[in-house]
Amino acid sequence: MCLAIPHRIVNILDKDRALARAGAVEREIRIDLIDQVQKGDDVLVHAGFAIQKVTKEDGEELTDLWDKIREMAGEF
């Protein structure tokens, strides 16, 4: 139930509402839980409400994580 999905703001409708897109789906969301949202911002949407702006990923390298985890587990 704590699923939240990134959306891009397409249009600000009023101070509480915006139109946002995730994939091919556009829907109205509430923006009163976050400050200073603008058209083009990426936001995380949970239960119809934007709960945070999304910043760029750290760019952490994830590809070799499996090997590293196995390696570390074996070190115990």
Added chain:
Amino acid sequence: MSFKTMRIMEVCGTHTMSIFRHGLRSALPKNIKLISGPGCPVCVTSQGEIDLAIKVSEKEGVIIATYGDMVRVPGSNGSLADRRAQGAEVEVVLSAAQCLDLAKDNPDRTVVFLAVGFETTAPATAATVIQAKRDGIDNLSVLCFHKRVPPALELLASTPNCAIDGLLLPGHVAVILGHEPFRFLPEGHGIPSVIAGFSAGEILSALMELLRQIKAKSPALESRYASVVRPDGNRTAMALMDQVFEHTTSNWRGLGPIDGSGLKLSEDYRSMDCLARFDLKAEEAPEPDGCICGRILSGQKEPGDCPLFGRRCTPVTPVGPCMVSGEGTCSAWYRYGRKGEL
């Protein structure tokens, strides 16, 4: 050679689902054991709370509105879905804000929002309540069963013989609360704790940080979900929650009553409190016969230990809430194989 077994609890039901969906449980080294914690809001809603919702649905002129899974959770005598089949009005909403339109469209009815969920979901209820008051919508009330995650973790961490070597902390609760409310876990209880996102990569990255802490014997609070979790959380959302709610004792399925772990409407919004409106009180009710959801939610048992699992209790004929919710541990085991070995 045998290595130490590490028991890592994923607190959040959305993590449980993601872990199963990506087959992580079966692919992990055998000595890393992932256990599911009390992080599915539907599953931790107590039997007494479900019974109360059903009682409200029997009131004249009431429309119950709630999130999808709640409708199918069996109370002591049937579910809200059963009540709907008997003629009660039960609406599924995707957002608390939909209740505002529902109330406006039905001025001669009372819309009761059955509000469940943790700190991720509670701010949406708070914003809805504030707007209802501002717009003078007086036929909307809230049956408020929101729960707070940190007090439940405090209880788990302080249980004698707590056999949790590390915690994958719920990323979206942390989006709202930030880092601080979780700091007591490593600093007070010595439990390595990492705030995690929900993709396979984000979960693995958090697991790796947990292993590092366990190995180095240096418990700390770390976040591996920095794209949305700010150290100080979402202050606007927290301020709205503070305005609308106060802390109260809440009864968790499997964990029992926990002081300060629930949210109820504060004095200024009491007129929207469904319990006050109908003069009702939450009463405790025993869990369904044979269902061990409680012990599963506290990490002591696995669904396979339940004699009803896959027999009398399946997603089509659920006995307990852990089989109803898509994020419930029993439901995940049922759908993805007993040990997630698909």
